[in-house]
Amino acid sequence: MGETAPRQRAIITVASKPVMPPYIKMRHDAGRNRWLILAPERLFDPDEIAVAILKLCDGERTVGEIVEVMSKEYNAPAEEIEADIIAMFQDLADKGVVKA
Amino acid sequence: MNESAPTHAKHVKESTVTMDAGEMRCDAASSPTPDPSCVVRAPIGLLAELTHRCPLQCPYCSNPLELEKGNTELTTAEWQKVMREAAQLGILQVHLSGGEPTARRDLEEIVTTAAENGLYTNLITAAVLLKRDRLEKLKACGLDHVQISIQDVDTQAENADRIGGYKGGSAKKKEVAGWVRELGMPLTINAPIHRHNINSVEAIINYAVELGAGRVEIAHVQYYAWALKNRGSLMPTREAFMTAARVVERERERLKGIIVIDSVVPDYYAKFPKPCMGGWGKGIINVTPSGRVLPCHAAESITHLQFDSVRDRPLADIWLNGSAFQKYRGTEWMKEPCRTCPRREIDFGGCRCQAFALTGDAANTDPACSLSPMHEEWAKVADVESHQIPPDFIYRRPGGATPKPAVQKAPVSSDA
Numbered sequence: 176m177g178e179t180a181p182r183q184r185a186i187i188t189v190a191s192k193p194v195m196p197p198y199i200k201m202r203h204d205a206g207r208n209r210w211l212i213l214a215p216e217r218l219f220d221p222d223e224i225a226v227a228i229l230k231l232c233d234g235e236r237t238v239g240e241i242v243e244v245m246s247k248e249y250n251a252p253a254e255e256i257e258a259d260i261i262a263m264f265q266d267l268a269d270k271g272v273v274k275a
Numbered sequence: 276m277n278e279s280a281p282t283h284a285k286h287v288k289e290s291t292v293t294m295d296a297g298e299m300r301c302d303a304a305s306s307p308t309p310d311p312s313c314v315v316r317a318p319i320g321l322l323a324e325l326t327h328r329c330p331l332q333c334p335y336c337s338n339p340l341e342l343e344k345g346n347t348e349l350t351t352a353e354w355q356k357v358m359r360e361a362a363q364l365g366i367l368q369v370h371l372s373g374g375e376p377t378a379r380r381d382l383e384e385i386v387t388t389a390a391e392n393g394l395y396t397n398l399i400t401a402a403v404l405l406k407r408d409r410l411e412k413l414k415a416c417g418l419d420h421v422q423i424s425i426q427d428v429d430t431q432a433e434n435a436d437r438i439g440g441y442k443g444g445s446a447k448k449k450e451v452a453g454w455v456r457e458l459g460m461p462l463t464i465n466a467p468i469h470r471h472n473i474n475s476v477e478a479i480i481n482y483a484v485e486l487g488a489g490r491v492e493i494a495h496v497q498y499y500a501w502a503l504k505n506r507g508s509l510m511p512t513r514e515a516f517m518t519a520a521r522v523v524e525r526e527r528e529r530l531k532g533i534i535v536i537d538s539v540v541p542d543y544y545a546k547f548p549k550p551c552m553g554g555w556g557k558g559i560i561n562v563t564p565s566g567r568v569l570p571c572h573a574a575e576s577i578t579h580l581q582f583d584s585v586r587d588r589p590l591a592d593i594w595l596n597g598s599a600f601q602k603y604r605g606t607e608w609m610k611e612p613c614r615t616c617p618r619r620e621i622d623f624g625g626c627r628c629q630a631f632a633l634t635g636d637a638a639n640t641d642p643a644c645s646l647s648p649m650h651e652e653w654a655k656v657a658d659v660e661s662h663q664i665p666p667d668f669i670y671r672r673p674g675g676a677t678p679k680p681a682v683q684k685a686p687v688s689s690d691a
Binding site: 182183184185196198200202204206207211212213215216217218219220221222224225228259263266267268269270271272 | 285286287288289316317319365367368370393395397419420422460461463484489490531532533535
């Protein structure tokens with residue numbers, strides 16, 4: 176069996192290592208000058224912050240480490256952005272856009 | 276119509292381009308503030324009907340009653356040109372459909388060109404013609420996603436095969452779904468829902484989970500073309516529909532994070548008309564087997580429209596300037612009550628083809644809308660037909676739409 180459809184819901188924590196499976200494609204759409212996430216019969220429209228976060232997802236970095244990087248990059252306290260980032264990953268995991 | 280749970284994550288907005296055997300929707304339009312300047316922007320999806328040939332004979336097929344013949348189909352080189360032109364136009368996703376797209380021996384070449392040009396490729400298949408090594412080849416050519424239609428669950432294989440008019444189809448589909456997952460490809464199960472399988476909705480969802488699908492479409496049949504011909508056989512009762520809708524709601528919650536459940540409702544039982552293609556000439560472009568370019572797969576039923584061919588004009592020129600696309604694009608063409616309706620850029624007055632078929636004028640309000648003067652009469656049809664004994668199927672086959680009319684039977688009170 177492949178691993179594209181987890182039969183258990185992945186619950187995102189700071190220890191999770193999210194990654195976009197190969198069939199989820201984030202690309203820059205030059206014509207519309209925006210980033211897009213292409214998924215099976217779906218499209219997602221990430222904002223600048225989501226793009227920055229998703230670019231950090233390599234299946235090695237933990238959510239906690241991603242929070243740290245983002246905290247430095249955007250000069251925002253980690254404890255303030257952590258819940259937001261976890262919520263975003265949970266939503267994307269539920270939609271099959273990231274695996275963790 | 277696609278009620279997704281409210282999201283906490285505001286950083287990633289979702290738009291949906293969903294298809295089922297009967298209807299394609301682009302829910303990008305469900306965002307509350309559509310941008311009027313984007314009316315002529317590039318389409319997101321290309322529905323490429325590679326052929327109308329199909330081993331199955333589903334009585335709700337979305338292909339037109341007049342099926343295009345094999346010898347009129349675009350050549351390999353012509354389809355490859357369509358893929359290149361689609362990518363240049365800004366199209367992002369291509370849905371390789373039919374008929375049965377795997378009936379084309381050159382599917383690999385078409386997929387390769389689409390993938391090389393950056394298109395996200397989706398194969399919409401009945402699966403019964405697929406062999407494992409061909410699926411592997413398609414994956415290697417860059418195929419991104421496979422959608423397999425089913426008629427019922429495997430434990431109801433006889434019913435499934437009766438609906439599709441293809442013996443052994445149910446078992447074969449299960450086998451192919453297994454290969455898709457073994458190859459690590461994402462799988463969607465599409466289940467057109469009607470009177471003959473509506474009691475299986477819960478079982479179908481569980482079957483999709485068992486098959487390893489990441490998505491399942493509970494796609495209530497949309498009543499155009501063959502499905503309209505067979506409406507008396509296919510229309511479920513309102514009660515059956517409501518029960519199925521509750522099952523979907525419950526299972527969506529229970530299976531959160533395990534499988535995504537999309538649902539397309541029959542507009543006979545919907546509150547508002549469905550947004551025709553998310554707006555005519557707005558998000559989707561459709562190319563028929565012979566290369567005719569349509570704003571939606573049913574558009575040829577509007578008899579006064581003229582359609583251009585990819586053989587004669589570049590795709591972008593047809594999209595921007597083709598008369599069929601211009602005709603109902605935006606809101607300028609609308610009459611009252613659509614013209615001043617606050618929902619005019621949400622549901623676009625409903626479906627142009629349905630308005631034409633039932634009122635004789637495609638610019639009228641779709642009778643599915645409660646503001647249409649024909650609405651009550653139209654809505655009653657579903658209630659009456661769904662309580663009658665279903666007539667035999669008129670199976671989808673070349674020339675099949677015209678022969679003997681179905682035998683008239685007396686209405687009875689109990690559902691079959």
